[in-house]
Amino acid sequence: VTDTPHSNGIVHAIGVVRISTDNQREESLEAQKVVCQRVARQAIGAQPEWTWVSSRGSGEHLDRPELEEIERLVGSGRHQLLVAENLDRIMRDAGVIQLLKRCVAAGVRVITNNGFDTQSPQWRLLGSIQAAVSEEEQEKTSTRIKRQWPQEFMNGGCLGTIPWGYLYDPPDGSAGSKNDMHLRKDPRLEPVFIEIVDRLFQGASYADVARWLEQRQISVPGKTNGPWEPHMVARLVREPIRAGIRVFGRTETVKDLMTGKRIPRPTKKPPLTREVDHLRMIPPERHEALLAMLDDRNAHLRLARNRASGRRPRSRKRIYPSQVTTCAICGSLYSCAGSSGSIQGASPLERRRLTCGGKRQKRCWVAAFLHAPKLLDALFRGLVATAEERLGDPARLRAMVGEELADLQGSWRGAVEAARAECGRLEQGQARLIEAAEKTNGPVDALASRIAAIDSEVRSAKASLLRLESNPPTTVEVPSADEVSRMLTELRSGFDPEDGLTVAKLRRVVPRMTAYPFRLIGGTSLFVFVLAEVDLSVFCRPADSAVLRAEVLKNVWLPAFETPRPVALLNGVREGLARGLSPTAISVELGANLGTIRESIRLLDEMERLGLPSPFVPATDPAELSGNGRYRRDPTLVPVPGHTPWTGDLSGLPPLPDLTV
Numbered sequence: 001v002t003d004t005p006h007s008n009g010i011v012h013a014i015g016v017v018r019i020s021t022d023n024q025r026e027e028s029l030e031a032q033k034v035v036c037q038r039v040a041r042q043a044i045g046a047q048p049e050w051t052w053v054s055s056r057g058s059g060e061h062l063d064r065p066e067l068e069e070i071e072r073l074v075g076s077g078r079h080q081l082l083v084a085e086n087l088d089r090i091m092r093d094a095g096v097i098q099l100l101k102r103c104v105a106a107g108v109r110v111i112t113n114n115g116f117d118t119q120s121p122q123w124r125l126l127g128s129i130q131a132a133v134s135e136e137e138q139e140k141t142s143t144r145i146k147r148q149w150p151q152e153f154m155n156g157g158c159l160g161t162i163p164w165g166y167l168y169d170p171p172d173g174s175a176g177s178k179n180d181m182h183l184r185k186d187p188r189l190e191p192v193f194i195e196i197v198d199r200l201f202q203g204a205s206y207a208d209v210a211r212w213l214e215q216r217q218i219s220v221p222g223k224t225n226g227p228w229e230p231h232m233v234a235r236l237v238r239e240p241i242r243a244g245i246r247v248f249g250r251t252e253t254v255k256d257l258m259t260g261k262r263i264p265r266p267t268k269k270p271p272l273t274r275e276v277d278h279l280r281m282i283p284p285e286r287h288e289a290l291l292a293m294l295d296d297r298n299a300h301l302r303l304a305r306n307r308a309s310g311r312r313p314r315s316r317k318r319i320y321p322s323q324v325t326t327c328a329i330c331g332s333l334y335s336c337a338g339s340s341g342s343i344q345g346a347s348p349l350e351r352r353r354l355t356c357g358g359k360r361q362k363r364c365w366v367a368a369f370l371h372a373p374k375l376l377d378a379l380f381r382g383l384v385a386t387a388e389e390r391l392g393d394p395a396r397l398r399a400m401v402g403e404e405l406a407d408l409q410g411s412w413r414g415a416v417e418a419a420r421a422e423c424g425r426l427e428q429g430q431a432r433l434i435e436a437a438e439k440t441n442g443p444v445d446a447l448a449s450r451i452a453a454i455d456s457e458v459r460s461a462k463a464s465l466l467r468l469e470s471n472p473p474t475t476v477e478v479p480s481a482d483e484v485s486r487m488l489t490e491l492r493s494g495f496d497p498e499d500g501l502t503v504a505k506l507r508r509v510v511p512r513m514t515a516y517p518f519r520l521i522g523g524t525s526l527f528v529f530v531l532a533e534v535d536l537s538v539f540c541r542p543a544d545s546a547v548l549r550a551e552v553l554k555n556v557w558l559p560a561f562e563t564p565r566p567v568a569l570l571n572g573v574r575e576g577l578a579r580g581l582s583p584t585a586i587s588v589e590l591g592a593n594l595g596t597i598r599e600s601i602r603l604l605d606e607m608e609r610l611g612l613p614s615p616f617v618p619a620t621d622p623a624e625l626s627g628n629g630r631y632r633r634d635p636t637l638v639p640v641p642g643h644t645p646w647t648g649d650l651s652g653l654p655p656l657p658d659l660t661v
């Protein structure tokens, strides 16, 4: 019946059975084996000795290890027969002809259930036709399946991986593809997500959030074991499902004709969306606003990444108030006193001391430390005092703002119009780009990245429009001094100068501080007074009321040093002198040594002689330094471009505080 060569009367056969992972079940493998056994019996009249090669590949990838296994078996010379249900079970590609040729050369007869047999004279032609047909069919099937996807998605299917924060519980016995109606929010993780969003809004970085999640031992997304990484936070907050929207069809896969692999690329078609209210963790408008805020905040990183050098800007963690405090002389930001100005590797003492960043770079002569905790204490005291002074009569303020409201509403309407026009303009630009991309036959990478860039602009514009629209100036809110003090106390108790979140809260109230160097009359040491710009309008509404701003903005002097004893005793000494006491008697009465009292007297004399209300005078020139000023050696001053060094002019500045006790 057969002329297939065999030894000892037993034929050794290779059986190839394959299922594709997506749409075939395990039983199908067994069914295929039965078919192969029948085909073999019909062909050689007996049951051969089987070596099975089974695969669960997707069938489109040409580099399947099973193919190599087949080649190895064929090359071993121990087999005389290769059986498959169909040629496309071996390989859905024209490459199958190469394999058939190798089989024939090795003396292996190939037979299939649909009548293919390498012993037939036209096997080459038949093989080519079958391979071509099956490739065609596969494309058709793939197109057919893809055509069904949109419908399936709109019905809740095409779910893919279950996102972090959600649980998939299908009812018992339900089979088939996953559906989003069986998806629900994980009650343990939903509040965590809401807190993540709050933290990001309040200024926390992805890294801050990742650290916080790690500390709370929250499970990481996907199958990894952690730890939390900033990119995981970035990715999960961007998922539209958090706002109750599923999006489908952002990318499509294209078959690479050389390797047979499918490569994802962004589509030009608009993606499909499906509202899934039961999966919403935050309102869509809040989600939009969050994404726009993050885009704005990270724009500099994107720019840096896009630069050809690929270098990213060095990020340096800062300690409050270094990020808001500039030197009045050189215009540099203050930084912590570690050797590099970075807090990594800085000792606890160095962390508490801030110095002018210009001095560190030898471009400024202001060599004085700011004691950060002392400054912070003074700041909160100053904030509470400002609240008491400025918000002592909230009713009066409310009435004043009420009169301004009509004007505000007019300009608000104008701003909304402008924002709408901007959105329209951006969207038109985007549409034109997409059109251009569709017409281009060549590479569209450059266009695609421009489309993506304009997309984030559109989102950002829409978010600011939304912010505007949802904040019409209709309500007047002016809290009382007590309410603001309570909020400030709360902020103070949870304040950590190294935590981006609490720092961001405080920065809204104190956007800027400037450090002015002073000296005692005739003295050499520098004493830095920090002028804090306090803005209590963040507690009030409407936010852009000019009347309100004028009332609740205040510049407050904060001494960033321990008050020198002679200064603290000025009032006591002045009083003692008025009563005709001798310096010795005063020193006994005040419990201070005679040298201190003599210095106080000297300061009082000088103040009277110069007609000054304070013993502190502006220090604007390093040359005034004398005696043991050890920084005198370096009087260099190279101010930051655009900064005019302070000339010691005190007009426009509030009077210095009285530091006597």
Ligand SMILES: [Zn+2]
Pocket: 327, 328, 329, 330, 331, 332, 356, 357, 358, 359, 364, 365, 366
């Ligand atoms: Zn400086």
